[in-house]
Amino acid sequence: xxxxxxxxxxxxxxxxxxxxxxxxxxxxxxxxxxxxxxxxxxxxxxxxxxxxxxxxxxxxxxxxxxxxxxxxxxxxxxxxxxxxxxxxxxxxxxxxxxxxxxxxxxxxxxxxxxxx
Amino acid sequence: xxxxxxxxxxxxxxxxxxxxxxxxxxxxxxxxxxxxxxxxxxxxxxxxxxxxxxxxxxxxxxxxxxxxxxxxxxxxxxxxxxxxxxxxxxxxxxxxxxxxxxxxxxxxxxxxxxxxxxxxxxxxxxxxxxxxxxxxxxxxxxxxxxxxxxxxxxxxxxxxxxxxxxxxxxxxxxxxxxxxxxxxxxxxxxxxxxxxxxxxxxxxxxxxxxxxxxxxxxxxxxxxxxxxxxxxxxxxxxxxxxxxxxxxxxxxxxxxxxxxxxxxxxxxxxxxxxxxxxxxxxxxxxxxxxxxxxxxxxxxxxxxxxxxxxxxxxxxxxxxxxxxxx
Numbered sequence: 001x002x003x004x005x006x007x008x009x010x011x012x013x014x015x016x017x018x019x020x021x022x023x024x025x026x027x028x029x030x031x032x033x034x035x036x037x038x039x040x041x042x043x044x045x046x047x048x049x050x051x052x053x054x055x056x057x058x059x060x061x062x063x064x065x066x067x068x069x070x071x072x073x074x075x076x077x078x079x080x081x082x083x084x085x086x087x088x089x090x091x092x093x094x095x096x097x098x099x100x101x102x103x104x105x106x107x108x109x110x111x112x113x114x115x116x
Numbered sequence: 117x118x119x120x121x122x123x124x125x126x127x128x129x130x131x132x133x134x135x136x137x138x139x140x141x142x143x144x145x146x147x148x149x150x151x152x153x154x155x156x157x158x159x160x161x162x163x164x165x166x167x168x169x170x171x172x173x174x175x176x177x178x179x180x181x182x183x184x185x186x187x188x189x190x191x192x193x194x195x196x197x198x199x200x201x202x203x204x205x206x207x208x209x210x211x212x213x214x215x216x217x218x219x220x221x222x223x224x225x226x227x228x229x230x231x232x233x234x235x236x237x238x239x240x241x242x243x244x245x246x247x248x249x250x251x252x253x254x255x256x257x258x259x260x261x262x263x264x265x266x267x268x269x270x271x272x273x274x275x276x277x278x279x280x281x282x283x284x285x286x287x288x289x290x291x292x293x294x295x296x297x298x299x300x301x302x303x304x305x306x307x308x309x310x311x312x313x314x315x316x317x318x319x320x321x322x323x324x325x326x327x328x329x330x331x332x333x334x335x336x337x338x339x340x341x342x343x344x345x346x347x348x349x350x351x352x353x354x355x356x357x358x359x360x361x362x363x364x365x366x367x368x369x370x371x372x373x374x375x376x377x378x379x380x381x382x383x384x385x386x387x388x389x390x391x392x393x394x395x396x397x398x399x400x401x402x403x404x405x406x407x408x409x410x411x412x413x414x415x416x417x418x419x420x421x422x423x424x425x426x427x428x429x430x431x432x433x434x435x436x437x438x439x440x441x442x
Contacts, residue, residue, distance in 0.1 A: 008218055008222060009218055010215065010218060013218065014211075017207065017211045020207050021204065024207070028197075031181070031195075031196050031441050032195060040339060046442075053441045057433055060433045064426055064429060064433065065426075068210055068422075068429075069423055069430075070217075070419075074139070074141065075139045078139035078141055078146070082149050082150075082153055086153050086157070089160075090160045093157075093161065097164040097165065097168040098164070098168065101169065101170065101171025101172045104168075104171070105172050108172060116348075116351040116355050
């Protein structure tokens with residue numbers, strides 16, 4: 001490393017760990033309790049509970065990438081070339097596949113027999 | 117990197133003393149990032165494919181809470197707890213990894229070695245837990261019946277709780293034995309036979325009027341599997357093909373076979389990543405101990421395998437959400 005002596009970031013690391021653990025605890029608690037108001041209602045295509053899970057997951061992903069993988073210390077355009085590209089491609093793939101899955105469901109459902 | 121230098125004039129990335137490296141990153145670190153990008157896209161492909169099939173079978177997909185309910189050494193149903201524990205183990209091993217990188221920046225050899233050691237241990241606990249999870253999933257819990265058209269029906273008592281086949285079915289001495297090499301054709305193999313025949317299940321079911329069955333269909337208003345009336349249950353059972361216990365790539369007592377296929381494939385691929393991560397960590401661990409990086413005067417190799425290790429953790433965060441939570 002060309003920047004000479006490095007100070008320790010131990011305190012920050014433990015703080016991030018505490019935060020990630022807290023988020024996981026919240027996720028697991030919600031997953032076990034499954035409050036009816038969040039679980040059985042629908043918001044933008046799925047239940048609010050699922051949206052909470054997805055958002056918390058993205059928050060955790062941010063914490064891991066920025067602080068554990070040290071993205072925060074990389075140069076701005078290096079960070080962007082990695083993060084933006086990946087996020088764009090994943091969104092692209094996911095949207096197409098999920099729309100297709102929804103369509104398959106629509107086409108398939110009338111042909112499934114439930115009375116014997 | 118030295119090995120790639122072809123001529124004297126060639127200006128290698130590592131030799132660049134002008135501080136004009138692209139993005140100020142070393143060659144190895146940048147390539148690790150680009151590898152991680154491509155690997156991330158591979159995993160997204162798998163998880164998105166899981167999403168595709170889940171959306172296709174959205175009304176009949178197994179409910180993960182009812183599938184992964186076991187904890188080692190403890191009986192009873194505890195959804196989520198064990199996976200949550202595995203998640204913690206992996207996050208914690210990520211922390212010890214980043215602490216190793218941090219100690220490396222300060223050139224503290226012993227600290228790096230100890231933190232690497234803790235990371236390896238964490239990884240081993242995780243892979244072990246994953247193996248246990250697989251074993252439990254393959255062995256199954258209650259058993260079910262597969263119908264002729266491939267649907268799965270499970271048995272429930274009056275309160276809607278699942279009932280194990282053994283609790284109401286009695287096996288008879290049957291004519292049919294498992295075909296093995298020693299009692300039949302030596303070049304033909306046969307898997308183990310189901311514990312009960314359909315007739316035995318039918319008989320047991322008739323003797324227990326409190327029982328009913330539930331289909332794969334999810335009642336959208338309560339997000340639970342639909343339980344049939346006794347009369348309907350009889351009609352369904354008449355269409356039964358075979359008894360299923362546990363899950364494999366062909367049949368799955370918890371519901372759609374694709375659920376098991378994706379479970380094995382995605383967690384298996386992730387587990388393989390963890391395993392290779394452990395191997396890398398062990399190599400770097402020994403390099404730290406024999407002082408390779410002390411001589412080199414930088415611990416960047418620790419940082420590079422660290423990136424890979426954190427990536428494995430990152431993937432697990434998504435697998436955890438999309439397999440167990442959502």
